[in-house]
Amino acid sequence: MTGNRHTCGRWRATLGAVLLFAASVTHAQIQAQTPAPVPTPGLVAAQDHPPVWIARSPGHPTLILLPTIHALASDDPRVNVALASIADGVQAIVLETHTKPTPEDTQTVKRIGFYPASDNLTNHVSSMTAESLARCARDSGADIHAFFQTKPWLAAFAVQAVRLHQWHWAADGSKRVHFVRTASPLVFPGIDERLEMLAHRRQIPLIYLETMEQGMQLFDEMPPADQEAFLQSVCAGLRGAKTPGEVSYESFQAAWASGDAAALEQLANARYPGESDAHYDFSQYLFTRGTDIFAATLAQDGYFYGKGPILVAVGAGHFFGDRSLIQHLRDAGYTITPPALAPQPGTPHEVAAR
Numbered sequence: 001m002t003g004n005r006h007t008c009g010r011w012r013a014t015l016g017a018v019l020l021f022a023a024s025v026t027h028a029q030i031q032a033q034t035p036a037p038v039p040t041p042g043l044v045a046a047q048d049h050p051p052v053w054i055a056r057s058p059g060h061p062t063l064i065l066l067p068t069i070h071a072l073a074s075d076d077p078r079v080n081v082a083l084a085s086i087a088d089g090v091q092a093i094v095l096e097t098h099t100k101p102t103p104e105d106t107q108t109v110k111r112i113g114f115y116p117a118s119d120n121l122t123n124h125v126s127s128m129t130a131e132s133l134a135r136c137a138r139d140s141g142a143d144i145h146a147f148f149q150t151k152p153w154l155a156a157f158a159v160q161a162v163r164l165h166q167w168h169w170a171a172d173g174s175k176r177v178h179f180v181r182t183a184s185p186l187v188f189p190g191i192d193e194r195l196e197m198l199a200h201r202r203q204i205p206l207i208y209l210e211t212m213e214q215g216m217q218l219f220d221e222m223p224p225a226d227q228e229a230f231l232q233s234v235c236a237g238l239r240g241a242k243t244p245g246e247v248s249y250e251s252f253q254a255a256w257a258s259g260d261a262a263a264l265e266q267l268a269n270a271r272y273p274g275e276s277d278a279h280y281d282f283s284q285y286l287f288t289r290g291t292d293i294f295a296a297t298l299a300q301d302g303y304f305y306g307k308g309p310i311l312v313a314v315g316a317g318h319f320f321g322d323r324s325l326i327q328h329l330r331d332a333g334y335t336i337t338p339p340a341l342a343p344q345p346g347t348p349h350e351v352a353a354r
Contacts, residue, residue: 049082049258049259050066050067050082050086050256050257050259051066051067051256051259051260051261051264051339052064052065052066052086052339053065053319053326053336053337053338053339054336054337055312055326055329055334055335055336055337056334056335056337057303057332057333057334057335060302060303060304060305060308061091061303061304061305061306061307061308061309061310062308062309062310063303063304063308063309063310063311063312063329063334064086064090064309064310064311064312065312065313065319065325065326065329066086066191066311066312066313067256067261067264067313067314067315067316067318067319068095068190068191068192068195068313068314068315068316069190069191069249069252069253069256069315069316070190070191070192070315071188071190071249072188072189072190072191072249072253073188073248073249073250073252073253074188074250074253075188076253076257078257079191079194079253079256079257080194082257083191083194083195083198084198086311087195087198087199087202087311089309090204090308090309090310090311091204091205091306091307091308091309091310092199092204092205092206092207092304092310092311093195093196093198093199093204093205093206093207093310093311093313094206094207094208094209094310094311094312094313095192095195095196095206095207095208095209095313095314096192096208096209096210096290096294096314096315097208097209097210097211097212097215098196098206098208099189099190099192099193099196101212104212105212108212108213108216109154109212109216112213112216112217112219112220113150113151113153113154113216113219113220114149114150114151114154115149115150115151117149120148120149121133121147121148121149121150121151121152121155122148124151124152124224124228125152125228125231126228127228127232128228128231128232128235132235133147133148133155133235134148136159136231136234136235136238137155137159139235139238139239140158140159140238142155142158142159146158151220151227152224152227152228152230152231153219153220153222153227153230153231154219155231156227156230156231156233156234156235159231159234159235159238160234191256191313192313195311195313207301207304207310209293209294209297209298209314210290210293210294210297214293215290218286218289218290218293221289222282222285222286223278223281223285225277225278225281226278226279226281226282226285227282228278229276229278229279229281229282230279230282232279233279247267251263251267252264252267252316255267256316259339261319261338261339264316264319264320265319265320267316268283268287268316268317268319268320269284269287269317269320269321283317284321286317287315287317287318287320287321288321288323290314290315290318291314291318291323291324291325291328292323292328294314294318294325294328295325295328295329295332298312298328298329298332299332303332312325
């Protein structure tokens with residue numbers, strides 16, 4: 001299964017909040033379809049361990065930095081075992097934002113992501129006709145009236161939500177492959193959601209780096225060309241087109257489970273043949289601007305106090321590049337140990353002792 005690169009980034013709560021635009025699926029239905037995973041010890045191979053960076057600074061708790069994937073290609077038991085091992089012994093878990101949207105979040109999305117009644121989507125998208133936009137809404141199952149009142153980035157998320165959670169591709173004999181409804185989701189709860197459950201189970205603090213207001217403003221301030229490229233991409237995907245820049249969830253998951261940081265970087269940041277400037281800028285904008293928000297929150301919180309270690313888990317795309325989370329921490333005086341030299345999962349107490 002493929003998706004846009006930002007799906008290893010920051011969209012989990014946003015995707016849930018925009019489900020009100022899909023006519024026949026609700027967040028409650030999706031939650032019912034995806035039971036909470038329970039870690040199953042003993043099913044992870046010795047060579048399977050996600051990449052972690054270790055950040056140290058005098059007078060502050062040690063930070064275990066873990067890239068996440070907000071959607072997973074399968075209910076892989078290696079993910080549960082690895083997360084349980086990494087989170088064992090940490091004193092707090094830090095995530096981008098909460099994974100289950102509240103009614104207040106939905107109102108925030110509507111306030112920021114909707115045009116007034118005097119305006120609509122067709123006035124802001126030049127590369128798609130009103131007919132093609134309506135076809136995209138119908139193909140996704142979204143409410144057409146609401147769809148045309150949304151801004152391009154929110155319309156794209158509405159389509160993406162249905163595409164990920166309610167449909168799958170099927171071949172009917174000799175006929176072409178087509179989209180059909182299904183009761184089963186294509187993706188399973190992301191790493192963030194599993195870490196939230198682990199924190200609740202262990203009764204340790206959960207800390208969030210971004211509010212829904214900040215996240216929606218980030219999308220709303222995205223360059224118009226980038227928003228349009230995102231919408232074009234997901235609408236084309238509904239009809240089977242594989243657009244440049246689409247990457248495989250399976251590839252992300254395999255790189256994560258094996259600790260292949262170089263592969264994660266390649267998947268997140270590579271410029272793919274035929275990919276437009278706007279489509280590439282779309283993913284990079286989300287990574288860099290989002291990372292700036294995370295870094296500002298960390299600095300505002302004084303990089304935490306008390307004992308460690310503290311697990312900081314944000315989307316994989318925020319770990320690479322000149323404005324990565326790693327570079328922000330270096331600039332703040334942290335010493336960073338890369339994955340190849342960092343202790344393997346299961347030894348957080350050793351990390352805390354150093």
